[in-house]
Amino acid sequence: MAEAILRHLGGDRFEVHSAGTKPKAEIFPPVVEAMREIGLEMSGQKPKGVEAFLGRVHFDKVVIVCDGAERNCPSIFGASQRLFWPFDDPAAATGSDEEVLAECRRIRNEISDRIAGWLKDQPRDS
Numbered sequence: 001m002a003e004a005i006l007r008h009l010g011g012d013r014f015e016v017h018s019a020g021t022k023p024k025a026e027i028f029p030p031v032v033e034a035m036r037e038i039g040l041e042m043s044g045q046k047p048k049g050v051e052a053f054l055g056r057v058h059f060d061k062v063v064i065v066c067d068g069a070e071r072n073c074p075s076i077f078g079a080s081q082r083l084f085w086p087f088d089d090p091a092a093a094t095g096s097d098e099e100v101l102a103e104c105r106r107i108r109n110e111i112s113d114r115i116a117g118w119l120k121d122q123p124r125d126s
Contacts, residue, residue: 001031001034001035001090001107001108001111002018002063002065002087002111002115003016003017003018004035004040004042005040005108005111005112005115006115008040009112009115009116009119010115010119013119013122013124014061017048017053017057017059018048019048019049019050019052019053020047020048020049020050021049021050022049023047023048023049024047024091025046025047026046026047027042027043027045027046027047028090028091028104030090030093030097030100030101030103030104031090031091031104031108033101033104034090034101034104034105034108035108037105038108038112059079060079060080060081061079061080061081061082061083062079062081062082062083063083063084063085064082064083064084064085065085065086065087065111066086066087066089083118085111085114087107087110087111087114088103088107090103090104090107090108
């Protein structure tokens with residue numbers, strides 16, 4: 001979610017990648033639906049592990065969005081700026097289909113608000 005939202009809101013200001021410490025085989029379908037509702041298409045994308053980038057890409061900024069990653073990735077990538085923005089894991093949502101989708105929407109909106117606020121403080125040449 002964060003990758004798609006930052007790509008959308010940040011435009012070409014940043015080269016954006018997303019990776020997890022324990023990626024699933026596919027993006028959680030209710031997340032795909034919640035993102036589609038705001039015009040961001042995620043179908044066809046696949047989760048990636050951090051291994052896909054280790055030793056291959058240097059990152060200036062790394063944003064960690066879940067507690068597990070904060071504990072398991074103390075200083076990967078040698079980033080000059082490391083941000084920790086904890087959000088609930090949408091894949092952990094429980095309840096009816098509508099309740100799970102509502103939780104995904106809530107998390108999507110929190111991520112979007114956080115990124116929008118952060119972007120206001122970023123120089124245009126980042």
